Amino acid sequence: MTTKIKIEDLNVYFRETHAVKNVSLDIPQNRVTAIIGPSGCGKSTILRSINRMHDMIPTARVTGRIILDSTDIYDRTSSPVLIRRRVGMVFQKPNPFPAMTIYDNVIAGYKLSGRLNRADADEIVESSLKRVALWDEVKDRLRRNAMDLSGGQQQRLCIARTIAVKPDVILMDEPASALDPLSTLKIEELIEELKDKYTIVIVTHNMQQAARVSDNTAFFYLGELVEAGGTRKIFTNPEKKQTEDYITGRFG
Amino acid sequence: MNGMRVRSLKNAGMMLLMGLATFIVLTPLIMIFFHIVKMGAGSINLDFFIQIPSPPGESGGGMANGMVGSVILILMASVIGIPTGIFGALYLSEYEGNRLASVIRFCADVLSGVPSIITGLVAYTLIVVPMHGFSAIAGAVALGLIMIPIVLRTTEEQLKMVPGTLREASLALGVPFWRTTLQVTLRSGLKGIITGILLSIARVAGETAPLLFTSLGNHFWSKKITEPMAALPLQIFNFAIAPYEDWHRLAWGGALVLVVVMFGVSLTARWFNRDRSIG
Numbered sequence: 001m002t003t004k005i006k007i008e009d010l011n012v013y014f015r016e017t018h019a020v021k022n023v024s025l026d027i028p029q030n031r032v033t034a035i036i037g038p039s040g041c042g043k044s045t046i047l048r049s050i051n052r053m054h055d056m057i058p059t060a061r062v063t064g065r066i067i068l069d070s071t072d073i074y075d076r077t078s079s080p081v082l083i084r085r086r087v088g089m090v091f092q093k094p095n096p097f098p099a100m101t102i103y104d105n106v107i108a109g110y111k112l113s114g115r116l117n118r119a120d121a122d123e124i125v126e127s128s129l130k131r132v133a134l135w136d137e138v139k140d141r142l143r144r145n146a147m148d149l150s151g152g153q154q155q156r157l158c159i160a161r162t163i164a165v166k167p168d169v170i171l172m173d174e175p176a177s178a179l180d181p182l183s184t185l186k187i188e189e190l191i192e193e194l195k196d197k198y199t200i201v202i203v204t205h206n207m208q209q210a211a212r213v214s215d216n217t218a219f220f221y222l223g224e225l226v227e228a229g230g231t232r233k234i235f236t237n238p239e240k241k242q243t244e245d246y247i248t249g250r251f252g
Numbered sequence: 253m254n255g256m257r258v259r260s261l262k263n264a265g266m267m268l269l270m271g272l273a274t275f276i277v278l279t280p281l282i283m284i285f286f287h288i289v290k291m292g293a294g295s296i297n298l299d300f301f302i303q304i305p306s307p308p309g310e311s312g313g314g315m316a317n318g319m320v321g322s323v324i325l326i327l328m329a330s331v332i333g334i335p336t337g338i339f340g341a342l343y344l345s346e347y348e349g350n351r352l353a354s355v356i357r358f359c360a361d362v363l364s365g366v367p368s369i370i371t372g373l374v375a376y377t378l379i380v381v382p383m384h385g386f387s388a389i390a391g392a393v394a395l396g397l398i399m400i401p402i403v404l405r406t407t408e409e410q411l412k413m414v415p416g417t418l419r420e421a422s423l424a425l426g427v428p429f430w431r432t433t434l435q436v437t438l439r440s441g442l443k444g445i446i447t448g449i450l451l452s453i454a455r456v457a458g459e460t461a462p463l464l465f466t467s468l469g470n471h472f473w474s475k476k477i478t479e480p481m482a483a484l485p486l487q488i489f490n491f492a493i494a495p496y497e498d499w500h501r502l503a504w505g506g507a508l509v510l511v512v513v514m515f516g517v518s519l520t521a522r523w524f525n526r527d528r529s530i531g
């Protein structure tokens with residue numbers, strides 16, 4: 001099993017708030033890694049450090065190293081733009097570009113960057129939408145506004161838009177928490193299908209979801225990594241008392 | 253039962269007061285409008301739009317040079333005021349909380365509070381004096397300075413309303429920061445920004461004071477922007493205080509044109525802003 005992302009001694013601060021404390025974690029390639037823990041424990045913060053989203057927040061400071069394949073993504077020579085093309089992100093609330101059509105949303109990564117090759121566009125749109133099992137639902141209305149879609153469809157469109165730019169890693173921050181059960185199920189099935197090609201890191205506060213979709217699980221509490229390992233092991237035979245308490249619903 | 257009566261009496265009283273307030277607000281507006289139409293309509297004819305003013309004492313003529321001058325001055329002022337205002341607002345929204353941002357915000361506030369005649373004086377000192385002469389450029393600078401804070405503030409308000417999740421979506425796709433700013437942030441607020449621009453144009457279109465000792469005015473066509481240039485409000489002002497009947501008539505015609513144009517611009521601005529909430 002190859003390590004895709006190696007997090008070493010990661011610390012994230014927002015002014016005085018020490019949100020992530022000395023976290024070291026290996027994320028294996030072509031697996032789904034779940035990040036769980038009570039609200040406010042730093043799950044999103046960790047996830048967002050993997051594609052340098054904290055760069056945009058003036059109060060945020062990141063120390064430590066995150067190695068993607070062999071590049072240190074926080075190295076001075078690493079470009080956040082190129083990192084983000086390799087590490088895509090899906091957000092909690094579906095956020096398609098509201099002024100764009102379904103078609104344009106899929107190729108938004110190319111279009112907005114000014115590197116769209118018209119000849120490839122149709123191909124990219126079709127294959128990306130097929131990959132997220134949305135093609136059959138929308139192929140007759142590609143030129144319609146993306147906001148006409150249901151919440152679950154919008155989220156799958158956002159995943160299609162992410163994979164359209166051909167990343168290796170997809171970060172998902174509670175991607176189904178704003179969706180109904182049926183849409184949630186579809187997203188979970190999709191995650192299962194995507195992992196043959198992508199390394200997926202998913203934040204979730206839903207224990208069953210973590211157990212269903214992930215191969216590995218990391219449990220965080222108050223900014224610290226409490227325990228990480230195979231999902232089956234974490235859920236059936238955790239080493240730490242805190243983990244057990246959280247998983248069995250005794251707190252959080 | 254008695255309580256009911258008191259309440260409905262109060263209600264009626266309040267309705268009366270509000271009706272009165274509406275009346276007080278609308279009456280002068282309607283009176284001004286009708287008066288201007290009554291006085292100005294007679295002067296509006298083809299000549300008014302294609303002729304320059306006739307010499308004192310002669311009848312006829314028009315305000316073509318003033319209208320064209322106003323358009324040129326506003327275009328030049330827009331070149332100064334619109335980009336500066338928009339980039340200032342972008343800076344404020346992207347670098348919220350940084351030291352320079354508070355300086356910019358403070359300057360914009362001060363600038364929008366400065367009486368326009370003072371802005372004219374500034375342009376006089378900065379441009380008319382060193383260039384040894386009144387010029388359209390100086391007038392445009394004065395108007396541009398007035399536009400900056402209006403464009404900046406309305407743009408900033410619009411940018412604040414653009415959801416952060418949209419910018420993040422773009423950045424997470426590996427779209428460079430400045431492209432995200434221009435194509436996602438600015439685009440999403442575009443309608444509101446255009447509204448702000450139109451309102452700033454409506455505002456400076458009627459400004460007279462800042463042009464008095466900058467653009468100065470011109471009885472004839474201006475050939476260069478380094479020369480004095482006529483502007484509609486200046487021409488109205490100069491003709492209204494002159495002792496010639498014919499010039500008064502032209503001034504009324506000019507006032508009517510100005511009011512109609514400003515009304516049109518404001519309406520367009522509203523139209524652009526009609527469904528801002530949907531984006």
Ligand SMILES: Nc1ncnc2c1ncn2[C@@H]1O[C@H](COP(=O)(O)OP(=O)(O)O)[C@@H](O)[C@H]1O
Nearest residue numbers: 014017019038039040041042043044045046057
């Ligand atoms: N942009 C930010 N500015 C300041 N504090 C933040 C910011 N983002 C997160 N935090 C703080 O960092 C901590 C972890 O937050 P987060 O990673 O969002 O938690 P989770 O996703 O596990 O609910 C919280 O205390 C939160 O208040």
Ligand SMILES: [Mg+2]
Nearest residue numbers: 043044045173
């Ligand atoms: Mg979170």
